[in-house]
Amino acid sequence: xxxxxxxxxxxxxxxxxxxxxxxxxxxxxxxxxxxxxxxxxxxxxxxxxxxxxxxxxxxxxxxxxxxxxxxxxxxxxxxxxxxxxxxxxxxxxxxxxxxxxxxxxxxxxxxxxxxxxxxxxxxxxxxxxxxxxxxxxxxxxxxxxxxxxxxxxxxxxxxxxxxxxxxxxxxxxxxxxxxxxxxxxxxxxxxxxxxxxxxxxxxxxxxxxxxxxxxxxxxxxxxxxxxxxxxxxxxxxxxxxxxxxxxxxxxxxxxxxxxxxxxxxxxxxxxxxxxxxxxxxxxxxxxxxxxxxxxxxxxxxxxxxxxxxxxxxxxxxxxxxxxxxxxxxxxxxxxxxxxxxxxxxxxxxxxxxxxxxxxxxxxxxxxxxxxxxxxxxxxxxxxxxxxxxxxxxxxxxxxxxxxxxxxxxxxxxxxxxxxxxxxxxxxxxxxxxxxxxxxxxxxxxxxxxxxxxxxxxxxxxxxxxxxxxxxxxxxxxxxxxxxxxxxxxxxxxxxxxxxxxxxxxxxxxxxxxxxxxxxxxxxxxxxxxxxxxxxxxxxxxxxxxxxxxxxxxxxxxxxxxxxxxxxxxxxxxxxxxxxxxxxxxxxxxxxxxxxxxxxxxxxxxxxxxxxxxxxxxxxxx
Numbered sequence: 001x002x003x004x005x006x007x008x009x010x011x012x013x014x015x016x017x018x019x020x021x022x023x024x025x026x027x028x029x030x031x032x033x034x035x036x037x038x039x040x041x042x043x044x045x046x047x048x049x050x051x052x053x054x055x056x057x058x059x060x061x062x063x064x065x066x067x068x069x070x071x072x073x074x075x076x077x078x079x080x081x082x083x084x085x086x087x088x089x090x091x092x093x094x095x096x097x098x099x100x101x102x103x104x105x106x107x108x109x110x111x112x113x114x115x116x117x118x119x120x121x122x123x124x125x126x127x128x129x130x131x132x133x134x135x136x137x138x139x140x141x142x143x144x145x146x147x148x149x150x151x152x153x154x155x156x157x158x159x160x161x162x163x164x165x166x167x168x169x170x171x172x173x174x175x176x177x178x179x180x181x182x183x184x185x186x187x188x189x190x191x192x193x194x195x196x197x198x199x200x201x202x203x204x205x206x207x208x209x210x211x212x213x214x215x216x217x218x219x220x221x222x223x224x225x226x227x228x229x230x231x232x233x234x235x236x237x238x239x240x241x242x243x244x245x246x247x248x249x250x251x252x253x254x255x256x257x258x259x260x261x262x263x264x265x266x267x268x269x270x271x272x273x274x275x276x277x278x279x280x281x282x283x284x285x286x287x288x289x290x291x292x293x294x295x296x297x298x299x300x301x302x303x304x305x306x307x308x309x310x311x312x313x314x315x316x317x318x319x320x321x322x323x324x325x326x327x328x329x330x331x332x333x334x335x336x337x338x339x340x341x342x343x344x345x346x347x348x349x350x351x352x353x354x355x356x357x358x359x360x361x362x363x364x365x366x367x368x369x370x371x372x373x374x375x376x377x378x379x380x381x382x383x384x385x386x387x388x389x390x391x392x393x394x395x396x397x398x399x400x401x402x403x404x405x406x407x408x409x410x411x412x413x414x415x416x417x418x419x420x421x422x423x424x425x426x427x428x429x430x431x432x433x434x435x436x437x438x439x440x441x442x443x444x445x446x447x448x449x450x451x452x453x454x455x456x457x458x459x460x461x462x463x464x465x466x467x468x469x470x471x472x473x474x475x476x477x478x479x480x481x482x483x484x485x486x487x488x489x490x491x492x493x494x495x496x497x498x499x500x501x502x503x504x505x506x507x508x509x510x511x512x513x514x515x516x517x518x519x520x521x522x523x524x525x526x527x528x529x530x531x532x533x534x535x536x537x538x539x540x541x542x543x544x545x546x547x548x549x550x551x552x553x554x555x556x557x558x559x560x561x562x563x564x565x566x567x568x569x570x571x572x573x574x575x576x577x578x579x580x581x582x583x584x585x586x587x588x589x590x591x592x593x594x595x596x597x598x599x600x601x602x603x604x605x606x607x608x609x610x611x612x613x614x615x616x617x618x619x620x621x
Contacts, residue, residue, distance in 0.1 A: 014059040018293075021047055021054075022285025037139060037347060037384050040285060041377065044292020049300065054293040065359065068290065071283040072356045073239045073254045074232070075349060076173075080258020094152070094332045095159040098340075101326035102160075103133050103167050106318065113318045118310035118375060120368050123179045124361055128372045130171030131354050132314065132346075132379075135161045139347040139384060147392045148469065150400050153336045157343060168350075173252040174199075176357055180364060202242055202249040206256025209238040213257075214264040232279070287352040291373060299374055307375060311382045319344040335398040342394070345387045346380045405429050405575050407470040411456050411486050412477030413440035416532045420474075420566070421449045423542035423593045427569045430469055434461070435477065457489055467493065472577055475501040475520060478529045487520035497521070500577055503528045524566035525595060526580035539598030542566070546591050553586040560596050567593040 025043045029036035047054040056064055111129030114120045120128065140161045144154050177199070213234055216222050222230050235254055242253035320341035327337045354376035361369025395401050407430030410417045421431040421444060433444040434452040441451045454461055473494045475483035483501045491499045499520035505528045527535065545556055557563070565582075569575045571589030578584060584592050 011059055014054060014056070017047065017054055018056075018286050018289050019282070022289045023282070025289075026281070026285060034388075037288070037380060038388075040288045041292055041381055044289045045295060047289070048293030049295050049297050054289075056290045056294045064290070064294075068287060068352075068356050068359075069250075070236065070239070071287045072352055073251055074235060074279070074283055075287070075352055076251055077235050077254040077258040080255040081262045093330055094156050094327065094336075097326040097330055098156065098160045098323065099164060099167065102322045103164055103171075105325060106133050106322035107171055109318045109321055110314065113310065113313045114375075117306065117313045118371075119306050120371065121366060123366050124358075124369050124372055126175040127172050127179060127357050127361060128354060128375070130173075130175045131168055131350055131357070131376075132318070133164050133168030133171060134350050134353075135164060135344050135346065139345045140343075143343075143345060143387060143391050147395050148401055148406070149339075149395055151469065152332070153339050153395070153400050154469070156332070156336065156340050160340075172353060172357060173255065176360065177249065177252065179361065179366070199252070201245055202252040203256055205238055205242045205245070205249075206253040207260055209234060209253070210257040210260025210264070214261060214266060217266055284349065284352060287355070291351055291355040292377070295374070295377070299370075302371065302374060303378055307378050310375060311379055314379060315342075315344070315383065315386065335400060339395060339398055339400055343387055343391055345383045346376075347384075351376045351380055405569065405573055406472065407431060408472045408474060408577070409434065409456075409467070409470040411435070411473070411475045411483070412529070413437070413442075413444050413451070414476065414478075414529070414533055415443055416529075416536055417476050418443040418447050418449065419536060419542050420593075422447055423544055424567065425449065426544045427567075427575070427591055427593065429569070429575055432465070432470060434465075456486055471495075472498045472575075473500065473520065474523060474577065475499075476529065476532075480504040480528075484519040488518050491520065498577075500579070502532060505530070522580050523577060524580065525564040535595070540595055541598060542593060543596050544591060544593055547586070547588060549588045552588075553584065553592075556592065560594065563594045563596040565592055565594045569593075 021043045022040060025040040026036040028034075029039040032039075044054075048056075060067065107129050110132040111122075111125040114125035114128055114132075115122055118125075135157075140157055144158060149157075213231065216230075217227060235257065238257055239250040239254050241250075243250035323341040324337060327340075351373070355373040358369045358372030358376075361372065363369075392401070405428060408421075408424055410421060410431065410433045413433050413435035417433055421433055424431050430450070432450045432452060433441060434454070434456045435441050436453075436455045438453050441453060444451050452461065452465060456465075471494060473487065473490055475486045477483055480502075484504070487499045487501045500523040501520040503522060503526050504519070525532070525535075547553055547556065565578050565584045567575070567577050568584040569591045570585050571587055576585075584590065
């Protein structure tokens with residue numbers, strides 16, 4: 001595109017294009033079941049150096065760096081808010097080792113790799129090495145859902161990513177503070193004094209900002225509807241104030257501020273964190289598109305053999321070595337150690353933070369700082385593509401696959417829940433029955449189902465349960481209000497289309513009816529808890545039937561009048577819970593779970609004999 005063409009593009013149109021490319025790429029990645037970062041990378045490179053439709057440095061000019069700085073500040077604040085100290089204290093020995101031993105060792109090994117293999121200066125290597133600790137929680141979660149790992153290796157990878165996200169950013173901030181004061185100070189003593197002052201000022205401002213917000217929220221000085229706007233404005237204000245008092249201390253300040261709020265026990269924390277996560281997704285998408293589009297053909301051409309060697313060294317040395325060393329002497333089996341050691345996908349946060357620090361290092365006169373952003377792009381693209389295609393085969397080869405089918409979490413222990421769980425177990429679908437009443441879980445325990453005694457919304461459940469193994473939720477307690485609360489609270493995590501609940505008992509009364517926006521979808525025969533359990537008492541049972549070309553869905557309906565389909569498992573492994581009136585799949589090989597009326601022994605024997613001729617499977621629960 002010509003200079004005149006670029007100059008003629010409205011900056012407002014440029015902003016709209018960034019948003020459309022970022023969010024559109026994530027949606028397309030969701031539809032295609034691809035890592036979102038790969039699609040965003042391709043979209044940014046195509047719009048920028050490819051077609052010349054988006055050239056951020058020319059279109060946004062002097063606003064480019066402040067925009068990136070503010071976005072990264074909010075991203076780091078979000079990272080700080082994810083790190084609850086109690087979570088780390090309650091984490092397994094393996095997670096603590098990965099964080100307390102693996103993170104510092106990974107910083108050191110990554111810095112050495114950057115200096116000796118990629119050829120970066122010690123200053124750039126120290127800053128970028130800190131960022132490389134981050135393994136990308138936004139990337140690892142979709143990979144874990146796809147791979148269906150067993151509980152412990154999945155927990156190790158997930159918690160490492162969550163905890164190391166702010167730690168890696170904090171390490172980079174500290175390294176950059178040291179580099180910047182050394183560049184400005186006339187002596188090493190003066191540089192160390194400036195660094196100490198910077199750390200003290202940043203810590204005090206971060207703690208003061210977090211404490212002030214917590215006190216204002218607790219004392220009701222901020223109305224509920226204004227808490228999120230006040231939170232964001234406060235982050236920007238503290239960031240700007242810290243930078244004005246001491247240059248480049250703002251990023252450290254907002255990270256500490258997020259840590260303080262995360263560990264304050266605020267009642268409104270969940271709502272603020274959820275909204276902040278959504279805003280962070282928008283910012284991360286925008287930053288990634290801006291950085292990718294801002295690449296030039298000349299910059300991409302600098303990806304030489306040293307860049308390739310750097311990527312290979314990180315994957316084969318800088319990632320595995322700290323993990324394996326930190327796991328020495330632990331009770332983690334060697335297969336799990338190998339899987340964790342060779343699984344380290346990097347994400348958008350790495351690129352966003354690396355791009356900002358690279359520009360700032362270059363501004364300090366460290367010329368190779370401009371290479372950090374390009375190397376970050378290369379590493380992210382390589383690791384996401386590599387692990388996206390190799391994690392599942394490697395886990396299967398090591399025997400660490402929990403199930404090839406996504407599981408179902410049933411909240412509420414009863415005879416009905418146990419019967420349904422056993423039917424789903426025949427499909428080799430993982431099932432977990434949870435209930436805060438220990439006595440309610442007796443039938444599920446006696447039947448050999450996995451159980452969790454406790455409130456599914458508690459912190460203990462969050463820390464102990466591997467929800468990655470389950471992508472469907474069914475709330476089936478005798479308390480309609482609790483069913484609705486659980487379904488509403490966990491819907492953002494599971495996806496509203498995957499959350500079901502039993503029919504509420506007083507739906508017909510306008511005085512007791514709840515808004516349609518609350519709760520989950522209707523399930524199966526659309527019955528209340530008491531109606532469902534009464535049906536079992538009347539002799540109904542869950543049965544699993546395999547459809548075939550000889551025994552079609554129509555044949556099944558003819559043999560089972562009054563039966564209610566509740567779930568199906570397609571021949572390709574796609575599992576669904578069915579709502580009222582939702583037809584099951586008719587494909588040959590589909591396994592159907594249905595609630596079927598009881599029959600006399602004579603009728604059952606006749607149907608079994610007929611099934612032998614047609615190939616029907618009649619496993620009763």
